[in-house]
Amino acid sequence: MTSPRTISFEIFRYDPQDPNDKPKMVTYEITEAPGMTVFIALNLLREQQDPSLQFDFVCRAGICGSCAMVINGKPTLACRTLTANFPDGKIKLMPLPGFELIGDLSVNTGKFMRELAERLQLWLQPDANDIDIHRLESPMDPAEAAKLYELERCVECGVCVSACATKQMKDSFVGAVGMMKIARFEMDSRDTRSAEDFYHVIGNQDGVFGCMTLLGCQDACPKDLPHMQQIAYLRRKMAQTIVSC
Amino acid sequence: MKIIYTDSLVVGAGLAGLRVAIASKERGLDTVVLSLIPAKRSHSAAAQGGMQASLGNTVKGMGDDEDVHFQDTVKGSDWGCDQDVARMFAHCAPKAVRELANWGVPWSRITAGDRQVVVNAEKVTITEAEKAHGLINARDFGGTKKWRTCYTADGTGHSLLYAVDNKAIEMDIPVHERIEALSLIHDGKRCHGVIARCLVTGELRAYIGKSTTIATGGYGRIYEVSTNAIICEGIGQALALDTGVATLGNMEAVQFHPTAIVPVGILTTEGCRGDGGLLRDKDGHRFMPDYEPEKKELASRDVVSRRMTEHMRKGKGVDSPYGPHLWLDITLLGRKHVETNLREVKEICENFLGIDPAKDWIPVRPTQHYSMGGIRTNATGESPQLAGLFSVGEAACWDMHGFNRLGGNSLAETVVGGMIIGKYVADYCEKNTLEINTQVIDNSMSKLQAEIDDLLVGDGTENVFEIKLAMQRIMMDYVGIFRNGIELEKAITELKDLLQRSKNIGLKCKKRHANPELVEALRVPRMLRVALTVACGANARTESRGAHAREDYPQRNDKEWLNRTLSTWPNENALEPTLSYEQLDVMKMELPPGYRGYGNDNAVAHPDTAKRETQIADILAELGDDADRYDKQAAIMPFDLPETLRPRNERLSDTIAVSGEK
Helix, strand or coil: CCCEEECEEEECCCCCCCCCCEEEEEEEECCCCCEEHHHHHHHHHHHHCCCCCCCCCCCCCCCCCCCCCEEEEEEECCCCCEHHHCCCEEEEECCCCCCEECCCEEEEHHHHHHHHHHHHHCCCCHHHHHCCCCCCCCCCCHHHHHHHHHHHCCCCCCHHHCHHHHHHHHCCCCCCHHHHHHHHHCCCCCCCCCHHHHHHHCCCCCCCCCCCCCCCCHHHHCCCHHHHHHHHHHHHHHHHHHHHH | EEECHHHHHHHCCCCCHHHHHHHHHHHHCCCCECCCHHHHCCCHCCCCEEECCCCCHHHHCCCCHHHHHHHHHHHHHHCCCCCCHHHHHHHHHHHHHHHHHHCCCCCEEEEEEEEEEEEEEEEEEEEHHHHCCECCCCCCCCCCCCCCCECCCCCHHHHHHHHHHHHHHCCCCCCCEEEEEEEEECCCEEEEEEEEECCCCCCCCEECCCCCCCCCCCCEEEEEEECCCCCCCHHHHHHHCCCCCCEECCCCCCCEEEEECCCCCCCCCHCCCCCCCCCCCCCEEECCHHHHHCHHHCCCCCCHHHHHHHHHHHHHHCCCCCCCCCEECCCHCHHHHHHHCCHHHHCCCCCCCCCCCCCCEEEEEEEEEEEEEEECCCCCCCCCCCCCCEHHHHHCCCCCCCCCCCHHHHHHHCCCCCCCCHHHHHHHHHHHHCCCCHHHHHHHHHHHHHHHHHHHHHCCCCCHHHHHHHHHHHHHCCCCECCCHHHHHHHHHHHHHHHHHHHCCCCCCCCCCCCCHHHHHHHHHHHHHHHHHHHHHHHHCCCCCEEEEEEEEEECCCHHEEEEEECCCCCCCCCCCCEEEEEEEEHHHHCCCCCCCCEEEEECCCHHHHHHHHHHHHHHHHHHCCCCCCHHHHHHHHCCCCCCHCCCCCCHHHCCCCCCCC
């Protein structure tokens, strides 16, 4: 049996609340274990080397979307990134760009997503008169339900936002996460909003017509959501709205 | 001193907490939710397989109703649950599912006509009714008579949490993120709110509410390996325990899920077996029928976990560097099924195991999964000791689960319990005024401030991470699936030693703001007190019931132990909790204790059981032949609900004549 290798983590460190602190990269070394993920490694570093190290994990199973960070240049979920995937044993961790930095690798995606939801009204808007919870529910096409679930798998990790060149240049751009959610409600037969209603929200440079189609979102999405298809779908939908007016 | 006032204060922004917040806001109450993390990241999102509700739309659910769901739940609990609560729950579960459909959940729907399913390792064709087309589907889960678990693929918790949080956003309910409640403000009779610490700035704040609802989930992370999110550390239970007044119920009732992946302990849903997946040993042998010929892989969770452990102890486990495991085989379901209905499982297998579950078997082992115990409440969700303190969801011992929870009943409890208790919380807020005693607030604040100061400027020498790991390993080794007096005594002695040592924690990182080591140092002593309630409760309970399995006391003993363990911590310097017991009254039960249907029927009967059975027979005889199931139920065990939730549930079977057996 070969002895386990030593891997090195070069980690962005900065505490924005400390007026004397400056952003820097700090290198740590750790002995690799079989099946080690960045989640496991970061916790060991905190427990054994530097207890001030800040990062966010919740489910550690790729479900909750808390732990997105830039790993060797690519934004992705840290909890399910295996250290074994890096043959040279060098791993560089940076916080996700495009979000408020809390400290080190921790960023405020929660605030961003809540504001986005409020701005785009990302909730189902059904016919208020249509509900009696004691009676048989309204039927829905089984294929539609399956399709909606596929689009709803977004975990709001923020990877698409950090991978988006448009978003980096234009802060008000809604990003792939916003458009994916709009597409999800637009397709939902229970939602009473029309294409025209959605046009007012995303039929502009901050929405579908601002996208430069570089599709970093599609490449980096950890849930493999069909961003390209949905952005194209929404563009056609929004364009039809103008034509039909 | 920063004080924030509200009407309905909710701690925890998972499904249960958000649902209570929505119920409060619906009544025009000012509502604030505190959360360690953004709401949508809560552990509710990890629930995969679905929630139970007796809609009875699918042909395999025909004949299902509240009565059957109630009976399954009580049997599943090994008669440890509160039957009134189980009734309230079963009655409202279909309402919650239908409400959620209107909030955006894309429930999987039924396609009329033939479809192929796998039952007992064989492909079977079932035919769904024309009238069922487009109605909400259900899958099979363990310990249930009918197919009752409503789902969205295997991301049900995710869909529900997103829909409910979206509703909360629509209603403009503020969620204060990265805020940790660390103590309750109370005067020994009424709870007034919490003292909380901002995890970013380190600021301490008092949140004052008419009602305070704790919805912080379970305490799985007192174990080293758990399916739970890493934030499920039992701090909510510690909040109540540390009052010295409020009680925790049945803390020793801890569920181990049969199929978490090895070694990391991430869950693969019970839906895998519900949909037809099998458990195999190192020889590829399907062993569950040898132990449980009737229910096989779909016996109750506690039973399957024990059988798997037994089988591995016989040397039938697959050896691995992480100890023995067994196999979960879902290859027989076919790729299409795996990639649509079990796609989160597939993703987990790919990312954490590097395997394709449509063609490879999954290495699994029973793993800590759920806390049946929690903050003891009455049927309205309120603490019997501290007025204004409510608890809901996994955090609570509302007690619909007793000593074992059925799969699909936890996700259901969050939204159904939230729906019911939310109304009682709102009632409480309407009837009571805000009581503000700044001295009481100041005392609580000063106490927490002193605790933090001691940690930051004190000369402690103990390493908090080492103490935490030691606690987690004790719980794994001595308070696991099978328990015995010798090991439990050892656990208690060692946990007490750790609790003593935790008074001498020293920190390397001295920052007052964002300081992960300080966060741990505040949590670990609280976790230790919670762990001690589990170990002490388990040691005292000299019987086996549900998930609490004593090797030295293998019988369920209704004669002596048909009760609920209550833990308090009246003396803050003590090293163990004070235990007392709340008797369950057989004479009030709708379903008196009986045989659960697994293994030998070796329970020691309660003296009232036969008496109550005769009484029920008399009540039914007196009702006469005209009585329908609602009349019978009401005559045997009337239960209360908020008025708007009382109407009966309509079912497909009310509109068409149908029949079906599972």
